[in-house]
Amino acid sequence: MSVYEGGNLMKSCIHIYCGDGKGKTTAAIGLAVRAAGSGKKVLVTRFLKTDHSGEVNSLKALPEIEVTPCERSFGFFTNMTEDQKKEAKSYYSGLLETTLMKAGEEGFDLLVLDEIMAVCNYGLVEERQVLDFLKSRPEKLEVVLTGRNPSESLLDEADYVSEVRKVKHPYDKGIKARKGIEY
Known part of the structure; x- marks a missing residue:
């Protein structure tokens, strides 16, 4: 899609940050902060994650960034019952619908859909x-x-696809996620 900004022809693009390594969300948040620092209006919606992660507080402190609250947690998909999966599908489908409507109607410059691939792959x-x-x-x-x-x-x-590959991770040694580092 082409758009003019400051007299220059610009193209809005689609970015994918994927892979089995740590850093996909970190890259997305970094881009959100860069965009906000340039005066752009940013919407961040997180799936499968509650708002108890450290970056949420930092993002909420930036007036150019709006973080959609993720108020429900259903645990790991593989541990969900069929009823929990149905409930999660209803919740995340509604969250996506609300987000896409808001992004389309309220003049945002950047939309981050964090963990959207997981909810798509799980059929949520x-x-x-x-x-x-x-x-x-x-x-x-x-x-x-x-x-x-x-x-x-x-x-x-997608216009950009960046893969984050795990070479080594502390979880492999039994080290649990640490506040401020993994969440």
Whole structure:
């Protein structure tokens, strides 16, 4: 999508940060902070994560960034009962719908959909809805998608694809997630 900014022809792009390594969300948040520092209006929506992660407080302190609250946690997908999966699907589908409507109507410059690949892969949101939005998004809206194992359809739609590969991780030695580092 082409858009003019300051007399220059600009293209809004789709970014994917994927892979099995640590740093996908960190990269997305870094871009959100960069955009906010340039006066751009940013919307961040997180899936499968509550607001108890350190970056949420920092993002909320920046007036250019709006963080959509993620008020429900359903635990690990593989541990959910069928009823919990249905409840999670209803919740995350609603969260996505609200986010896409807001991003489309309220003049945001950057949208971050953190862990969107996971909720698509688990069937908790319809990937078709994400793809349809990407193809019809407002001209100036840059979009960031994070998570593991993006589909070929999402990869085809993206302008940037950056893979974060795990070489080594403390979890492999039994070290649990640490506040301020992993969350």
